[in-house]
Amino acid sequence: MNEKALEKWESSWDSSVHETDYAFKRIKSAKSAKLTPVKIDPTDCYGYFQGSHGRYETFLDYCPCGDFHRSKLPCKHIYRLAIELGLMGETAHSDKNAIPTPKTECVRLDLDRVIDIVENLSVAAQYELLTIARNIRSTSPTYLTKPNDYISELIKSGIVVEAEPHKYKIMFGNKTDILKLLESENIQYDKKAKKDALEELCINLIPEKAIEKFGAMIYVSIPTMYSSQKIHYYLHRKYDTEVYYDENMNFKEIPLLETELPDDDVTNQLVKRGYYKHI
Numbered sequence: 001m002n003e004k005a006l007e008k009w010e011s012s013w014d015s016s017v018h019e020t021d022y023a024f025k026r027i028k029s030a031k032s033a034k035l036t037p038v039k040i041d042p043t044d045c046y047g048y049f050q051g052s053h054g055r056y057e058t059f060l061d062y063c064p065c066g067d068f069h070r071s072k073l074p075c076k077h078i079y080r081l082a083i084e085l086g087l088m089g090e091t092a093h094s095d096k097n098a099i100p101t102p103k104t105e106c107v108r109l110d111l112d113r114v115i116d117i118v119e120n121l122s123v124a125a126q127y128e129l130l131t132i133a134r135n136i137r138s139t140s141p142t143y144l145t146k147p148n149d150y151i152s153e154l155i156k157s158g159i160v161v162e163a164e165p166h167k168y169k170i171m172f173g174n175k176t177d178i179l180k181l182l183e184s185e186n187i188q189y190d191k192k193a194k195k196d197a198l199e200e201l202c203i204n205l206i207p208e209k210a211i212e213k214f215g216a217m218i219y220v221s222i223p224t225m226y227s228s229q230k231i232h233y234y235l236h237r238k239y240d241t242e243v244y245y246d247e248n249m250n251f252k253e254i255p256l257l258e259t260e261l262p263d264d265d266v267t268n269q270l271v272k273r274g275y276y277k278h279i
């Protein structure tokens with residue numbers, strides 16, 4: 001038994017953390033051959049795991065993956081590290097050939113084909129897509145949104161994807177409703193606890209029940225093959241307005257389609273589809 005690893009494990013996590021449905025799912029994933037570690041360092045108690053989007057340097061109390069950053073609970077990488085260090089009494093499958101290969105940048109679709117997809121969406125779904133595209137950046141490639149029929153339409157079209165199925169934000173109601181949920185599940189809580197502390201209890205112990213009761217927002221993204229920037233430019237010019245003041249300082253708003261737009265491939269699409277007449 002690695003005493004140093006055991007001490008770190010027990011000081012980082014209360015044993016009850018590993019007994020929830022949330023933990024069971026991650027432990028199951030941790031035992032998959034896909035989680036075969038690239039490297040395990042038993043002396044300093046860390047490991048390297050290869051994912052399709054990059055490599056994770058994982059410690060017993062920290063992992064750079066999105067799941068850990070959202071929940072602040074052991075993710076599948078942390079559990080696999082604990083298994084490899086002999087801390088859990090679990091057996092995992094190992095196969096170096098099963099380690100994911102990092103995804104390479106995919107070839108982008110021709111803009112004409114992308115806009116064909118956009119134009120086949122309902123107007124309401126196009127507005128949702130504009131909001132998503134407007135908020136996506138290379139440094140922030142996902143957008144947090146509330147699921148609705150238009151988001152479902154976008155996902156069905158393929159132009160939007162759910163970024164991480166296990167990454168979400170529960171839309172907690174008022175404190176009274178949270179207390180009722182905790183009591184219905186026979187969960188002990190500090191009666192003087194603030195609302196955010198009660199929310200944390202739900203996230204840690206009964207996330208599925210909390211989602212069922214309150215609902216949850218999901219993270220979505222636009223696959224790189226579609227170019228979120230070009231989609232943003234197209235829908236921005238199609239639907240947004242420009243604000244200006246006249247000589248009498250009266251506020252006016254006119255559609256961008258009635259202004260002089262840049263002479264580029266996006267504007268050419270607006271001309272081709274009959275939205276823009278200025279040539």
